[in-house]
Amino acid sequence: MIRTITHPTSARCTLPMYIGFLLGEPKYGSCCRLAEVMDISHDNATRFLQRERYEGKDLYNESAPLLNLKGGTLSVDDSVLDKPYSQYLAFVGHFWSGKHHRSVKGISLITLYYSDTDGQHLPVNFRVYDKSEGKTNTHKGH
Template identity: 40%
Template sequence: MNASKVDELDYIHFLVAAQRVFTTTEAARIRAGELNAPAHDAYTRLLKRIPPDTEALWQEVAPFVRPDRGVLVVDDTTLDKPHARKMAWVTRHWSGKHKRVVQGINLISLLWTEGQARLPCDFRLYNRAEDGLTKNDHFRALLQTAHARGFQPRLVVFDSWYASLANLKYVRQLGWEWFTRLKANRLVSVEGERRNRPVSSWPIPAEGCVMHLKGYGWVKVFKTVTPDGREEYRATSRLDMTLEETAAYGRHAWQIEVYHQGLKQFTGIERGQFRVAEAQRNHIGLAIRAFLRLEVARLQRGISWFEAKQAILREAIRHYLASPSLILHSTA
């Protein structure tokens, strides 16, 4: 069997450098002038043969994280696929970007954050029709893998979608503390009051209130009001958490939104036009590893994701200006 002409790093570096077109055909065109240049089929075959796990991502990110510190954040996002008809992984999901249900691929991410760092450590793709796994199953699988890898975070942060009793108890079983949002109808009671009522019906002071969450135990609840007047309820297993700390952990939670935005904007993760499940999944995985390189450059060199990609484009333009090929010859 002939050796492959491309490997994972070839595709990752292509995703890092590409500006608008992120197809295997474009990857092959860029290398067309090379001796024994790979065809676009070589990239497609690459995407079909990579192992279907996230171990390679973990091996790359492990030197940059501190498992005994920081915060783990779990959340999902929808990769838009509005025109897909027979593409693997594509189903209908709620989109925070569009504020409605859209067609796309649901990506569930595990992010480690501390200070300015936003480092992806693991991910799952939602496809219940094929594997029977719910988002909550993926949530627990991500945390189980993180625990096996030695993580001992200060806190695990997630949205109300993942705040089921089973998930809260699972985080406690791992020996970790958690911080999440609660829906207004979650039933709680206070000390001395045995009757459970929706959390929205209780008076909650600004500094928070220790309450008994039905089916779980004692938690601390904070009430906030958004700029548009909506009431939100945040809860934590840390009964000593202060109001100031909730603001800090809220900023940690926001980091995964920033991560998802950067992932979509700079790596072409939504641009993979692959019908086969293995190829689509591996394109997504390699796009995440491409983002990791942009993030490490940001942390180590102090340059933004945009500037890192712009520097590549700038160098390409410099080479072209030294020897331009599109020239108008004088007709005089």
């Protein structure tokens, strides 16, 4: 279920738009790229991401109706979002990167994908690894 918005918004970015972008743009998932691809301003994309507090279950609720949930396969992807110049940013640490074949400074994103028997392959959950707590979290403090 999508969160109920408590006050009107002027942002043009929506959850379905953002998820569509993430599904269609696996390589460069940045606000700049979102704004370019979806023909919205960078400020709109940034406001959307700052305003909303989506969790893994929200991604599942968006993906589930598109999938045949009988007889499929779950797979896990752990990616490191490079943040080489970040200072004092939550969730940034040093993680092994298969892309760089070494430890890099970044954010460790763990994504759960579901592949159904009809050939659909969609993300259904995610977590950001919080090294300070030694476990994964959807948001700091949970």
